[in-house]
Amino acid sequence: MTNDTVSVKPVQHPSATISPAALRWPRGFRTSVGAAAIKKAGRDDLALLSMPMGATAAAIFTRNLFAAAPIEVSRRHLKDSRGHASALILNSGCANAATGPRGLSNAQEMVDAVSLALGCAGESVLVNSTGVIGVQLPMDRIAPEIAHMAARLLSGAVDASHQDSLEPFARAIMTTDTKPKMSARTIDCGGGRHVHVAGVAKGAGMIRPDMATMISVLATDAEVDPRTLDRILRHAADASYHRISVDGDTSTNDSVFAFASGTAGACDETVLAQAFREVACDLAKMIVCDGEGFERSLSVRVTGAASRADALRVAETVASSLLVRTAITGGDPNWGRIVAAAGRAGVAFRPSDLELRVGGILIFRDGEPCPADRDLVRAAFNGSHVDIVISLGASEGAEAEANSDTFLSCGLTTEYVRLNADYTT
Amino acid sequence: MTNDTVSVKPVQHPSATISPAALRWPRGFRTSVGAAAIKKAGRDDLALLSMPMGATAAAIFTRNLFAAAPIEVSRRHLKDSRGHASALILNSGCANAATGPRGLSNAQEMVDAVSLALGCAGESVLVNSTGVIGVQLPMDRIAPEIAHMAARLLSGAVDASHQDSLEPFARAIMTTDTKPKMSARTIDCGGGRHVHVAGVAKGAGMIRPDMATMISVLATDAEVDPRTLDRILRHAADASYHRISVDGDTSTNDSVFAFASGTAGACDETVLAQAFREVACDLAKMIVCDGEGFERSLSVRVTGAASRADALRVAETVASSLLVRTAITGGDPNWGRIVAAAGRAGVAFRPSDLELRVGGILIFRDGEPCPADRDLVRAAFNGSHVDIVISLGASEGAEAEANSDTFLSCGLTTEYVRLNADYTT
Numbered sequence: 001m002t003n004d005t006v007s008v009k010p011v012q013h014p015s016a017t018i019s020p021a022a023l024r025w026p027r028g029f030r031t032s033v034g035a036a037a038i039k040k041a042g043r044d045d046l047a048l049l050s051m052p053m054g055a056t057a058a059a060i061f062t063r064n065l066f067a068a069a070p071i072e073v074s075r076r077h078l079k080d081s082r083g084h085a086s087a088l089i090l091n092s093g094c095a096n097a098a099t100g101p102r103g104l105s106n107a108q109e110m111v112d113a114v115s116l117a118l119g120c121a122g123e124s125v126l127v128n129s130t131g132v133i134g135v136q137l138p139m140d141r142i143a144p145e146i147a148h149m150a151a152r153l154l155s156g157a158v159d160a161s162h163q164d165s166l167e168p169f170a171r172a173i174m175t176t177d178t179k180p181k182m183s184a185r186t187i188d189c190g191g192g193r194h195v196h197v198a199g200v201a202k203g204a205g206m207i208r209p210d211m212a213t214m215i216s217v218l219a220t221d222a223e224v225d226p227r228t229l230d231r232i233l234r235h236a237a238d239a240s241y242h243r244i245s246v247d248g249d250t251s252t253n254d255s256v257f258a259f260a261s262g263t264a265g266a267c268d269e270t271v272l273a274q275a276f277r278e279v280a281c282d283l284a285k286m287i288v289c290d291g292e293g294f295e296r297s298l299s300v301r302v303t304g305a306a307s308r309a310d311a312l313r314v315a316e317t318v319a320s321s322l323l324v325r326t327a328i329t330g331g332d333p334n335w336g337r338i339v340a341a342a343g344r345a346g347v348a349f350r351p352s353d354l355e356l357r358v359g360g361i362l363i364f365r366d367g368e369p370c371p372a373d374r375d376l377v378r379a380a381f382n383g384s385h386v387d388i389v390i391s392l393g394a395s396e397g398a399e400a401e402a403n404s405d406t407f408l409s410c411g412l413t414t415e416y417v418r419l420n421a422d423y424t425t
Numbered sequence: 426m427t428n429d430t431v432s433v434k435p436v437q438h439p440s441a442t443i444s445p446a447a448l449r450w451p452r453g454f455r456t457s458v459g460a461a462a463i464k465k466a467g468r469d470d471l472a473l474l475s476m477p478m479g480a481t482a483a484a485i486f487t488r489n490l491f492a493a494a495p496i497e498v499s500r501r502h503l504k505d506s507r508g509h510a511s512a513l514i515l516n517s518g519c520a521n522a523a524t525g526p527r528g529l530s531n532a533q534e535m536v537d538a539v540s541l542a543l544g545c546a547g548e549s550v551l552v553n554s555t556g557v558i559g560v561q562l563p564m565d566r567i568a569p570e571i572a573h574m575a576a577r578l579l580s581g582a583v584d585a586s587h588q589d590s591l592e593p594f595a596r597a598i599m600t601t602d603t604k605p606k607m608s609a610r611t612i613d614c615g616g617g618r619h620v621h622v623a624g625v626a627k628g629a630g631m632i633r634p635d636m637a638t639m640i641s642v643l644a645t646d647a648e649v650d651p652r653t654l655d656r657i658l659r660h661a662a663d664a665s666y667h668r669i670s671v672d673g674d675t676s677t678n679d680s681v682f683a684f685a686s687g688t689a690g691a692c693d694e695t696v697l698a699q700a701f702r703e704v705a706c707d708l709a710k711m712i713v714c715d716g717e718g719f720e721r722s723l724s725v726r727v728t729g730a731a732s733r734a735d736a737l738r739v740a741e742t743v744a745s746s747l748l749v750r751t752a753i754t755g756g757d758p759n760w761g762r763i764v765a766a767a768g769r770a771g772v773a774f775r776p777s778d779l780e781l782r783v784g785g786i787l788i789f790r791d792g793e794p795c796p797a798d799r800d801l802v803r804a805a806f807n808g809s810h811v812d813i814v815i816s817l818g819a820s821e822g823a824e825a826e827a828n829s830d831t832f833l834s835c836g837l838t839t840e841y842v843r844l845n846a847d848y849t850t
Contacts, residue, residue, distance in 0.1 A: 064769045066768035097761065098789065100793025101792070101793070134764070323845060327845065327846065329846040336559035342490075342491075343489040343677065351490050351491050364523065367525040416842075417751050417838060420748060421752065
């Protein structure tokens with residue numbers, strides 16, 4: 001994938017090296033999962049993350065006016081604690097959104113159950129939910145299950161290998177995801193000291209920039225103050241979760257949480273930010289490639305815009321166009337839809353200056369189609385990933401490179417429609 | 426359909442009465458269709474409209490930067506003629522968009538062929554195309570066919586009933602439309618004098634506000650000056666074509682043309698505007714209900730916004746949401762997606778003030794679901810039309826009514842995806 005925003009190349013930093021790492025939680029974190037039959041019996045649908053020694057915390061929440069009840073609670077707790085937390089409780093199967101005062105008291109009850117069972121302050125517990133909107137949580141099953149999960153976590157009944165692995169937690173928060181989404185990096189700080197950065201996510205539907213029914217949790221054992229952690233998180237989200245789209249809808253429950261336990265000591269901010277960004281970009285790509293009904297991904301890179309905002313706007317418009325996305329699904333070299341989508345993005349450029357390349361093949365220049373090998377063009381539209389590059393010709397040289405952005409999406413499939421036509425029923 | 430924007434009720438005007446009329450062209454118009462095998466052999470794909478005594482003319486064109494070559498020609502001619510025309514030539518099967526200088530000269534050649542054959546000035550001929558983008562027109566077949574069409578028209582070889590009917594013209598401009606789209610009204614001006622207003626349209630894909638691969642032609646035998654005709658056309662388009670969406674993409678070739686032959690004499694502007702609006706709303710509804718893969722329509726009426734623009738923005742966001750549109754297809758009462766879409770429209774309101782009704786049933790109020798009969802709710806989501814009404818509670822009484830707008834769309838179906846995944850191939 002030639003996608004330099006969403007796919008970040010590992011960098012060598014003078015003082016530290018970042019490399020892929022085992023899919024385990026950093027030191028200072030413990031997890032426990034449970035099954036409360038929230039939507040379906042017999043599968044894990046509760047996930048508890050505990051930071052026994054405490055942690056600094058940051059989060060980005062949906063901007064949807066119908067932010068779910070747990071988002072309201074988490075926002076308040078994060079503010080009251082000035083960026084500290086000792087636990088996070090998540091559930092899948094029910095979003096606890098559009099549920100009124102009862103929903104709010106249920107979210108609070110989830111927090112209270114964790115606080116009671118782990119013996120930590122209520123305001124140090126964060127909470128979120130994902131699933132169907134407008135349905136109340138089955139608290140009669142959730143509250144006791146949280147107590148059992150906490151008990152298992154505290155008693156050490158969870159065996160060490162299971163405890164450390166990202167997978168049970170990543171699985172418990174899945175909704176229509178087909179795969180758990182996990183990524184990790186190790187930073188070699190020199191002198192035998194290592195910092196670990198790990199992340200999990202759930203995606204599947206309602207994915208678009210400014211997030212969606214996406215929940216992601218990023219964790220590190222580095223020592224980071226809340227302000228810095230917040231900055232690192234926003235930087236990472238900007239390059240990843242804010243550059244992907246599955247269906248253009250944002251949800252009531254979108255959130256990315258970041259926690260730093262501090263167990264591993266300090267770490268250079270630039271290096272840590274890079275590791276966060278790599279993990280976040282991995283997860284964002286996994287979300288797109290596990291979008292509902294996924295068959296084929298596409299990236300739209302726009303260069304040479306009059307500004308970076310213009311580049312993003314054109315990239316997002318093309319990547320989100322239903323006509324482009326259905327053409328991608330069909331492996332259909334109907335590139336006219338790509339230029340037509342660029343032309344309606346609301347960004348000023350001269351149509352005769354636009355150059356379009358798909359899979360590296362020049363398709364359109366000087367306002368008309370280029371003579372290109374039909375079979376090569378067809379092949380470019382038929383790979384597992386379709387790589388679209390648009391140069392708007394509104395800036396040149398270094399400026400053209402600076403005024404560029406990339407957006408990641410996937411083909412729109414009949415399976416997506418089938419899945420979404422029948423979600424509550 | 427409780428949809429007071431797109432569905433306009435006939436009004437009684439003191440001086441005149443509007444009533445449905447036969448689907449024929451008004452006096453002062455003649456048509457001829459032809460087959461040039463532009464995309465497929467054996468079907469009509471050229472449509473010629475002739476105004477032998479001349480006509481005043483107005484048009485609305487796409488705002489896409491990649492406006493097709495014929496749009497460029499028509500725009501210029503309409504300006505040069507100061508709103509007069511004596512012919513319009515349309516083709517389906519090829520959009521002549523993103524085709525560079527050769528495309529422009531082909532559009533000009535179509536105009537020249539009409540001008541030569543009908544003996545009228547080149548600048549009095551308008552032209553447009555619809556179909557695949559980025560492909561050149563087969564001028565070797567089109568130019569001679571235009572000559573034949575004009576000859577048939579002039580010689581009267583077309584029998585009178587066929588000549589007058591809207592249907593051959595409406596059929597010749599179809600692409601993936603499954604039905605020709607036609608509507609007409611008669612205005613009884615009193616004293617035995619009648620004015621006729623008729624229209625045809627093609628729609629199917631790439632439909633969204635500010636128009637799409639939509640082409641519509643409205644014609645009247647009333648006497649109207651170009652400025653008034655332009656005003657009447659914009660008023661009609663605003664209530665119809667600009668309030669519908671099939672897939673959120675605008676195309677390179679969108680256009681609505683209006684012509685007035687003057688044969689029937691003057692008509693009160695208000696009455697004539699109302700008749701134009703009724704015809705345009707009929708056609709807009711037909712476009713949505715013949716959207717690619719159409720199964721079920723939906724209307725979203727938003728009232729009580731802080732402004733009418735806010736109402737439109739929420740209505741359009743909800744009506745265009747993929748998650749809402751797939752739920753509608755599934756007859757799935759997943760109303761949470763409706764409030765979630767309203768919440769991300771970028772319009773300020775208090776979530777606890779929002780009221781949602783579907784098929785007249787109150788579903789959501791005071792920030793939480795209302796107790797509603799499950800079977801009734803399911804039935805409201807399962808009719809041939811789903812009627813969504815959202816009150817934002819940001820204004821009250823007469824102001825709430827004024828700050829309202831309605832948007833029309835349709836369920837997103839697997840058939841839509843199938844059709845669009847394989848359009849050029």
